[in-house]
Amino acid sequence: NAGVMQNPRHLVRRRGQEARLRCSPMKGHSHVYWYRQLPEEGLKFMVYLQKENIIDESGMPKERFSAEFPKEGPSILRIQQVVRGDSAAYFCASSSRDGNTEAFFGQGTRLTVV
Amino acid sequence: GQNIDQPTEMTATEGAIVQINCTYQTSGFNGLFWYQQHAGEAPTFLSYNVLDGLEEKGRFSSFLSRSKGYSYLLLKELQMKDSASYLCAVIGDYKLSFGAGTTVTVRA
Numbered sequence: 001n002a003g004v005m006q007n008p009r010h011l012v013r014r015r016g017q018e019a020r021l022r023c024s025p026m027k028g029h030s031h032v033y034w035y036r037q038l039p040e041e042g043l044k045f046m047v048y049l050q051k052e053n054i055i056d057e058s059g060m061p062k063e064r065f066s067a068e069f070p071k072e073g074p075s076i077l078r079i080q081q082v083v084r085g086d087s088a089a090y091f092c093a094s095s096s097r098d099g100n101t102e103a104f105f106g107q108g109t110r111l112t113v114v
Numbered sequence: 115g116q117n118i119d120q121p122t123e124m125t126a127t128e129g130a131i132v133q134i135n136c137t138y139q140t141s142g143f144n145g146l147f148w149y150q151q152h153a154g155e156a157p158t159f160l161s162y163n164v165l166d167g168l169e170e171k172g173r174f175s176s177f178l179s180r181s182k183g184y185s186y187l188l189l190k191e192l193q194m195k196d197s198a199s200y201l202c203a204v205i206g207d208y209k210l211s212f213g214a215g216t217t218v219t220v221r222a
Contacts, residue, residue: 033210042201042214043157056209091156093210102147103210105156 004029004094005074006106013082013113021077021109025094032075033093033103034060034067043091049075082113116140116206118213125219126192134187134216140206147203148176148187151215157201160187192220 005024030051035043045059049069069075093103117139126132145164149157163178175188199215
Protein backbone atom coordinates (compact mmCIF):
# COMPACT_ATOMS: atom_id res chain seq x y z
CA ASN A 1 0.00 0.00 0.00
CA ALA A 2 1.85 3.04 -1.26
CA GLY A 3 1.94 6.09 0.93
CA VAL A 4 1.23 9.65 -0.11
CA MET A 5 3.19 10.32 -3.28
CA GLN A 6 4.32 13.78 -4.25
CA ASN A 7 6.14 14.72 -7.40
CA PRO A 8 8.40 16.14 -8.35
CA ARG A 9 10.58 16.01 -5.24
CA HIS A 10 12.56 18.99 -6.43
CA LEU A 11 11.42 21.67 -8.86
CA VAL A 12 13.37 24.63 -10.14
CA ARG A 13 11.53 27.43 -11.92
CA ARG A 14 12.55 30.84 -13.21
CA ARG A 15 10.63 33.88 -12.05
CA GLY A 16 7.43 34.23 -14.04
CA GLN A 17 7.08 30.55 -14.89
CA GLU A 18 4.38 28.20 -13.65
CA ALA A 19 4.89 25.47 -11.06
CA ARG A 20 2.67 22.39 -10.86
CA LEU A 21 2.93 20.21 -7.79
CA ARG A 22 1.21 16.84 -7.70
CA CYS A 23 -0.04 14.79 -4.79
CA SER A 24 -1.49 11.29 -4.97
CA PRO A 25 -3.15 10.46 -1.64
CA MET A 26 -3.02 7.08 0.00
CA LYS A 27 -5.39 4.52 -1.44
CA GLY A 28 -8.87 5.05 -0.07
CA HIS A 29 -8.19 8.59 1.13
CA SER A 30 -10.46 11.30 -0.17
CA HIS A 31 -9.21 14.25 1.90
CA VAL A 32 -6.11 16.22 0.99
CA TYR A 33 -4.32 19.08 2.74
CA TRP A 34 -1.56 21.27 1.28
CA TYR A 35 1.00 23.04 3.48
CA ARG A 36 3.92 25.34 2.81
CA GLN A 37 7.05 25.25 4.95
CA LEU A 38 9.85 27.78 4.87
CA PRO A 39 13.26 26.85 6.34
CA GLU A 40 13.27 26.82 10.14
CA GLU A 41 9.50 27.44 10.21
CA GLY A 42 6.37 25.41 10.85
CA LEU A 43 3.82 24.08 8.39
CA LYS A 44 1.49 26.79 7.13
CA PHE A 45 -1.96 25.57 6.09
CA MET A 46 -2.87 26.45 2.55
CA VAL A 47 -5.91 24.50 1.41
CA TYR A 48 -8.10 21.55 2.32
CA LEU A 49 -9.83 19.59 -0.43
CA GLN A 50 -12.09 16.62 -0.82
CA LYS A 51 -12.71 14.93 -4.13
CA GLU A 52 -13.86 17.62 -6.58
CA ASN A 53 -14.43 20.16 -3.78
CA ILE A 54 -12.39 22.87 -2.11
CA ILE A 55 -13.47 22.85 1.54
CA ASP A 56 -11.18 25.54 2.96
CA GLU A 57 -8.69 27.67 1.04
CA SER A 58 -8.24 30.34 3.69
CA GLY A 59 -4.47 29.84 3.81
CA MET A 60 -3.86 30.13 0.10
CA PRO A 61 -2.95 33.47 -1.51
CA LYS A 62 -5.84 34.65 -3.65
CA GLU A 63 -3.64 35.50 -6.59
CA ARG A 64 -1.43 33.11 -8.57
CA PHE A 65 -2.25 30.06 -6.42
CA SER A 66 -4.91 27.47 -7.16
CA ALA A 67 -5.60 23.88 -6.14
CA GLU A 68 -7.78 21.07 -7.37
CA PHE A 69 -8.54 17.47 -6.52
CA PRO A 70 -10.38 15.92 -9.45
CA LYS A 71 -12.49 12.81 -9.33
CA GLU A 72 -9.74 10.92 -11.10
CA GLY A 73 -6.05 11.63 -10.68
CA PRO A 74 -3.86 13.46 -8.21
CA SER A 75 -4.43 16.71 -6.41
CA ILE A 76 -2.63 19.59 -8.09
CA LEU A 77 -1.27 22.75 -6.50
CA ARG A 78 -0.59 25.30 -9.20
CA ILE A 79 1.47 28.45 -8.78
CA GLN A 80 1.44 30.87 -11.68
CA GLN A 81 4.08 33.53 -12.36
CA VAL A 82 6.30 32.30 -9.55
CA VAL A 83 8.40 34.75 -7.53
CA ARG A 84 11.43 34.16 -5.33
CA GLY A 85 9.24 34.27 -2.23
CA ASP A 86 7.44 31.14 -3.41
CA SER A 87 10.59 29.09 -2.79
CA ALA A 88 9.67 26.64 -0.04
CA ALA A 89 8.86 23.03 0.67
CA TYR A 90 5.27 22.15 -0.15
CA PHE A 91 3.81 19.18 1.71
CA CYS A 92 0.65 17.30 0.98
CA ALA A 93 -1.17 15.18 3.56
CA SER A 94 -4.11 12.86 3.10
CA SER A 95 -6.64 11.33 5.46
CA SER A 96 -9.57 9.00 5.13
CA ARG A 97 -12.22 11.28 6.62
CA ASP A 98 -12.80 14.55 8.40
CA GLY A 99 -10.75 14.78 11.59
CA ASN A 100 -10.54 11.92 14.08
CA THR A 101 -7.83 10.30 12.07
CA GLU A 102 -4.18 10.58 11.34
CA ALA A 103 -3.10 12.57 8.31
CA PHE A 104 -0.26 10.95 6.38
CA PHE A 105 2.33 13.18 4.75
CA GLY A 106 4.12 12.92 1.44
CA GLN A 107 7.83 13.62 1.17
CA GLY A 108 7.20 17.12 -0.11
CA THR A 109 8.17 19.10 -3.18
CA ARG A 110 11.00 21.55 -2.77
CA LEU A 111 10.40 24.48 -5.07
CA THR A 112 13.27 26.79 -5.88
CA VAL A 113 12.62 29.94 -7.86
CA VAL A 114 15.70 31.41 -9.50
CA GLY B 115 -9.31 30.77 13.06
CA GLN B 116 -6.86 28.79 15.09
CA ASN B 117 -4.01 29.86 17.32
CA ILE B 118 -1.42 27.29 18.36
CA ASP B 119 1.56 28.12 20.57
CA GLN B 120 4.54 26.00 21.51
CA PRO B 121 8.10 26.84 22.58
CA THR B 122 10.62 27.40 19.84
CA GLU B 123 13.50 25.36 21.21
CA MET B 124 14.36 22.94 23.99
CA THR B 125 17.61 21.21 24.89
CA ALA B 126 18.02 18.10 27.01
CA THR B 127 20.57 15.45 27.84
CA GLU B 128 20.54 11.90 26.51
CA GLY B 129 18.53 9.68 28.85
CA ALA B 130 16.58 12.58 30.34
CA ILE B 131 12.91 13.55 30.02
CA VAL B 132 11.57 16.53 28.12
CA GLN B 133 8.03 17.94 28.11
CA ILE B 134 6.86 20.05 25.20
CA ASN B 135 3.81 22.18 25.94
CA CYS B 136 1.22 23.31 23.43
CA THR B 137 -1.65 25.72 23.98
CA TYR B 138 -4.35 26.29 21.42
CA GLN B 139 -7.50 28.23 20.67
CA THR B 140 -9.88 26.92 18.08
CA SER B 141 -13.53 26.49 17.24
CA GLY B 142 -15.02 23.11 16.47
CA PHE B 143 -12.22 21.20 18.21
CA ASN B 144 -11.98 17.65 16.92
CA GLY B 145 -8.60 16.41 18.08
CA LEU B 146 -4.95 17.24 18.67
CA PHE B 147 -1.97 15.56 17.01
CA TRP B 148 1.73 15.52 17.64
CA TYR B 149 4.11 14.96 14.73
CA GLN B 150 7.88 14.56 14.58
CA GLN B 151 9.84 16.10 11.75
CA HIS B 152 13.54 15.61 11.07
CA ALA B 153 15.28 18.26 9.01
CA GLY B 154 14.52 17.89 5.33
CA GLU B 155 11.98 15.14 5.87
CA ALA B 156 8.21 14.81 6.01
CA PRO B 157 6.37 14.95 9.36
CA THR B 158 5.57 11.57 10.87
CA PHE B 159 2.65 10.88 13.19
CA LEU B 160 3.34 10.40 16.90
CA SER B 161 0.03 10.68 18.76
CA TYR B 162 -3.60 11.70 18.68
CA ASN B 163 -5.74 12.94 21.59
CA VAL B 164 -9.41 13.84 21.41
CA LEU B 165 -10.46 13.09 25.01
CA ASP B 166 -8.92 14.52 28.17
CA GLY B 167 -6.12 12.51 29.69
CA LEU B 168 -2.85 10.82 28.98
CA GLU B 169 -2.08 8.57 26.02
CA GLU B 170 1.09 6.52 26.40
CA LYS B 171 2.96 4.92 23.54
CA GLY B 172 6.36 3.56 24.44
CA ARG B 173 8.78 6.37 25.31
CA PHE B 174 6.32 9.01 24.13
CA SER B 175 3.19 10.17 25.97
CA SER B 176 0.72 12.89 25.10
CA PHE B 177 -1.71 14.68 27.40
CA LEU B 178 -4.78 16.76 26.63
CA SER B 179 -6.97 19.12 28.64
CA ARG B 180 -9.76 20.43 26.42
CA SER B 181 -11.07 22.87 29.01
CA LYS B 182 -7.65 24.51 29.27
CA GLY B 183 -6.80 24.29 25.58
CA TYR B 184 -3.57 22.59 26.58
CA SER B 185 -1.53 19.58 25.58
CA TYR B 186 1.94 18.29 26.21
CA LEU B 187 4.19 15.71 24.61
CA LEU B 188 6.47 13.87 27.01
CA LEU B 189 9.61 12.24 25.68
CA LYS B 190 11.30 9.83 28.08
CA GLU B 191 14.72 8.17 27.99
CA LEU B 192 15.87 10.60 25.34
CA GLN B 193 18.04 9.28 22.54
CA MET B 194 20.20 11.21 20.11
CA LYS B 195 17.83 10.25 17.29
CA ASP B 196 15.04 12.15 19.08
CA SER B 197 16.67 15.43 18.02
CA ALA B 198 14.01 16.83 15.71
CA SER B 199 11.20 19.33 15.45
CA TYR B 200 7.96 18.39 17.23
CA LEU B 201 4.79 19.81 15.78
CA CYS B 202 1.53 20.30 17.64
CA ALA B 203 -1.47 20.22 15.30
CA VAL B 204 -5.16 20.82 15.96
CA ILE B 205 -8.24 19.87 14.01
CA GLY B 206 -10.74 22.72 14.27
CA ASP B 207 -13.79 22.99 12.05
CA TYR B 208 -12.29 20.08 10.09
CA LYS B 209 -9.14 22.05 9.24
CA LEU B 210 -5.79 20.61 10.40
CA SER B 211 -3.49 23.46 11.47
CA PHE B 212 0.03 23.27 12.86
CA GLY B 213 2.01 25.19 15.43
CA ALA B 214 5.44 26.49 14.45
CA GLY B 215 7.14 23.48 16.00
CA THR B 216 9.57 22.95 18.86
CA THR B 217 13.14 22.06 17.97
CA VAL B 218 14.48 19.56 20.49
CA THR B 219 18.23 19.08 20.68
CA VAL B 220 19.50 16.05 22.58
CA ARG B 221 23.05 16.33 23.87
CA ALA B 222 25.34 13.51 24.98
